[in-house]
Amino acid sequence: MTTLSTNVRTDTAKPDTAQPTGPSRDPSAPVLSVRDVRISDQAAGQEIVHGVGFTLKPGTSVGIVGESGSGKTLTCRAALGILPAHFEVTGGSIEIDGQDISGLSSAQWTSLRGSTISAVFQDPASYLNPSIHVGKQITEVLRVKKGLKRREARRQTIELLHAVQLRDPELVYGQYTFELSGGMLQRVLIAAAIAAGPRILIADEATTALDVTVQAEILDLLADLRERTGLALVLVSHDLAVVAQLCDEVLVMRQGEVVEQGPTHQVLHHPLHEYTRLLIAEHEQYGLDKFLAAEAAEAAEAAEAVEAVEEDA
Numbered sequence: 133m134t135t136l137s138t139n140v141r142t143d144t145a146k147p148d149t150a151q152p153t154g155p156s157r158d159p160s161a162p163v164l165s166v167r168d169v170r171i172s173d174q175a176a177g178q179e180i181v182h183g184v185g186f187t188l189k190p191g192t193s194v195g196i197v198g199e200s201g202s203g204k205t206l207t208c209r210a211a212l213g214i215l216p217a218h219f220e221v222t223g224g225s226i227e228i229d230g231q232d233i234s235g236l237s238s239a240q241w242t243s244l245r246g247s248t249i250s251a252v253f254q255d256p257a258s259y260l261n262p263s264i265h266v267g268k269q270i271t272e273v274l275r276v277k278k279g280l281k282r283r284e285a286r287r288q289t290i291e292l293l294h295a296v297q298l299r300d301p302e303l304v305y306g307q308y309t310f311e312l313s314g315g316m317l318q319r320v321l322i323a324a325a326i327a328a329g330p331r332i333l334i335a336d337e338a339t340t341a342l343d344v345t346v347q348a349e350i351l352d353l354l355a356d357l358r359e360r361t362g363l364a365l366v367l368v369s370h371d372l373a374v375v376a377q378l379c380d381e382v383l384v385m386r387q388g389e390v391v392e393q394g395p396t397h398q399v400l401h402h403p404l405h406e407y408t409r410l411l412i413a414e415h416e417q418y419g420l421d422k423f424l425a426a427e428a429a430e431a432a433e434a435a436e437a438v439e440a441v442e443e444d445a
Contacts, residue, residue: 163229163331163364164188164211164249170223171206171215171388181206181388183224186381190331191358193365195375195396197411198385204368207385208334211366212251213241229331246277250330254337256317260309266320267293267305270327277328292323297353315346319353326357333357336368351378372415376400384408 164187171181181203186194196204209215211226213233226233229248236244253259261269267289274285286305293301296319309317318338325333335354339347355378357363369375375382375396382399384392384407392405403409 160189161230162187162189162227164366165227166207166211166224167226168224169207169210169221169226171203171210172220172222173218174220175218179222179388180219181210184383184385184390185224186383186393188332188364188366190362190364192381193358193367193379195367195369195379195382196385197369197372197375197382199370201387202385203388204385205336208251208336208366208368212245212249212334246273246325246330247328248330249332249334250325250328251334251336252318252321252325252338254340256314256321257309259321260317260324262309264308265306266309266312266317267307270320270324273324273327288327289323292327293320296320296323297349298323313346315342315349318342318346318350322350322353322357326361326363329361330363332364332366334366334368337370338367339374340369340371347374354378372400372411384411 166187167185168183169181169185170179170183172179184203184207188194196207198204206215206219209219210221211228211233213236215221221234228244231244233241233244260266267286270289270292271282271285274280274288275282278285280288290301290305293304298304298316298319304312304316304320312320322338333354338354339350342350351374354365354367358365365378367375367379379396381394382396383390384399384405386407392399392403392408399408400412403412
């Protein structure tokens, strides 16, 4: 396999190398630190992910893009402690809220997932029980994670369904999965994912199966949650337009390696790696060109405004 050089922007913040003694609540401290992580398929005796690293602070977002099989989802599953059988982290480290996850017990993971780090995946129907009202599934999360009584859990569930912009949340509370559209199910899954107030949300191809209009609404919802609650977001997608809209930093992965990494606007406007340029060329026809053009127009307007102020002064 040909090894690709990594193009990392020099102005990208490097992972904090300090070793916290315990969970940190400093608003400027990283909530997720992935340092030179390597993942191997032990059954095949092969390293699949080769040294991925990024740091995520409260209210910030990082996008991970690349072709299928590039290692995006494996990296996220490692951060969630849910790697498939035979796969293991064989190098580097991952810290969640200042805590190294390598030595966590099953009980500690159970406590951490949902309350500190949570996830939303591509097919919400696969993660919701079709035989139980969707509202009750969220209520159960609140009762287990926050120790709420049934009535208070129901009240907070209704509030969550309202927060994710579902019309008539009380009606939705009593519905089954087959009664809801794909976009509504994705909102329900987001409500369940944020129910216990996690600091980190991993959205793994969470909008891929949705039509363009619903996708835009879900992205707006994630942006609103990030701004309103300080939620840190990891967005996994093959769609550069989605990443351009939502992410501060982007990692471009290919064959298990990060071939380019840096601030999203710089990577997309001035790509250094040939693979990044190829991805951009392939996605321009799907809306990325319109987003980049709009972004460039906004930057030009801002520059003109600054010049006007300086001239007046």
